[in-house]
Amino acid sequence: MGILGGKAVMITGAASGIGEATAKEAAAEGARLMLCDVDAEKGAAVAAAIGAAAIYRDCDVTDEAAVQAAVGATVDELGAIDGAFNCAGILGVVGPIGELPLDGWKQLIDVDLNGVFLCTKHQVNAMAAQGSGSILNMASAAGLIGWPGASGYVAAKHGVVGLTKAAALEYAAAGVRVNSICPSYTLTPMVEKDLFEDTLGNDEELIAAARANHPIGRFAQPPEIAAAAVWLLSDKASFVTGIAMPVDGGYTAP
Ligand SMILES: NC(=O)c1ccc[n+]([C@@H]2O[C@H](COP(=O)([O-])OP(=O)(O)OC[C@H]3O[C@@H](n4cnc5c(N)ncnc54)[C@H](O)[C@@H]3O)[C@@H](O)[C@H]2O)c1
Secondary structure (H helix, E strand, O other): OOOOOOOEEEEEOOOOHHHHHHHHHHHHOOOEEEEEEOOHHHHHHHHHHHOOOEEEEEOOOOOHHHHHHHHHHHHHHHOOOOEEEEOOOOOOOOEOHHHOOHHHHHHHHHHHHHHHHHHHHHHHHHHHHHOOEEEEEEOOHHHOOOOOOEHHHHHHHHHHHHHHHHHHHHHHHHOEEEEEEEEOOEOOHHHHHHHHHHHOOOOHHHHHHHHHOOOOOOOEOHHHHHHHHHHHHOHHHOOOOOOEEEEOOOOOOO
């Protein structure tokens, strides 16, 4: 029996990157899983790779009815909702704030912040009714410090850290823990394609400069973030609530 043995856990953004790695780690630690994403093909493939412990369900985190239905389906099909990792997110619009288009800003806030709000809202109600649960919201190192060229992303992730603290205070007495996690650069499609390739043009100097900002001397691999996420979801973290936990190779330590 692993540290999530017998637990029913919902994960958004489970089709790729950190969400996918966390789904696999959570299953290895004994969880039964409701995997949600907007990429049905990849999401179903992740569930199939895990096997009988995982169900895939389409859920756009910006759609409140879909989020509410996914939380309900977790309870109906897995018998409870003991844990939830709200990991879905996008890099979104990049560039100096003086040049950011409003529609790009709104899309970023909608997915990265409003999506976490909607998931937390419906999960916390279901967990409070049970009298227990652990919610983990995906923030970022960009939820703790500023990144030039990414003001929308930074604003959304600082918002996730803030709403997580408020929700933790509101629901601690109801038995629900609410935390956020703050990775730095992790080698997923968001970083390798959206950031390195599409934004930085695979410029070796810029990528080396980003790597050099990590005292550990390298970028993270998704399973290194997944290990921390699974611990925060589990009862091993039973006295932990309201934190924004850096998992960043020392990136935010200076
Ligand atoms: N990779 C990093 O360096 C890093 C660092 C800090 C935080 N994060 C955060 O981690 C999370 C996962 O990022 P990743 O790097 O694994 O990226 P990824 O692109 O590999 O995975 C993101 C997943 O979210 C899904 N998604 C996007 N919009 C959605 C929506 N509206 N509803 C449901 N699912 C949606 C995508 O389909 C994809 O499967 C994001 O919130 C990201 O901001 C990533």
